[in-house]
Ligand code: DX5
């Protein structure tokens with residue numbers, strides 16, 4: 706099973722409720738919630754309050770991507786009935802096992818994200834504790850950047866590690882994914898695809914079509 710998680714960063718924030726309902730109805734599996742603090746990444750997006758404003762709507766569950774320093778201080782803020790995954794960055798956590806255990810103790814799934822320059826080998830000891838690994842295919846901080854194809858090797862390595870260690874975490878990829886490179890992303894072994902600017906197109910019909918196009922390609926796998 707392959708999952709699609711459109712990134713809200715590319716949505717029209719003045720119509721966030723409308724946009725999230727639209728992509729959910731069109732077939733999105735998760736809402737990818739990009740939280741940026743202006744420290745871990747050179748950009749500020751939005752916080753838990755904005756995410757929670759969607760709680761009363763019947764949207765897909767949340768996949769929360771915390772691009773923030775000291776994520777331990779904020780994890781509870783992102784806990785809602787619709788929160789399925791909380792993903793922290795390896796580079797932002799000094800005590801990663803503690804952070805992951807904390808997330809899981811709250812009853813949500815835990816993931817770790819890797820910047821393009823961070824090797825997957827740094828996760829070997831923590832993999833048995835993870836529900837998901839997020840491989841960044843751009844340097845985090847902005848939507849609409851160019852895909853870094855070399856990061857696909859990290860997906861292949863993770864897939865091999867998952868097999869050899871007998872684990873079942875999901876492999877997610879985020880950044881610069883479009884309908885034109887989606888096939889190679891899936892071919893490398895990605896289970897969960899994040900896409901922002903390739904999904905939200907500024908008008909209802911085009912956005913709906915993009916979700917359906919992505920899901921169509923993914924369901925053929
Ligand atoms: C980048 C974010 C991504 C981004 C994806 O820092 O983590 O989720 O919004 O956007 P696109 O698909 O436009 O690269």
Ligand code: ZN
Nearest residue numbers: 739770879899
């Ligand atoms: Zn993201």
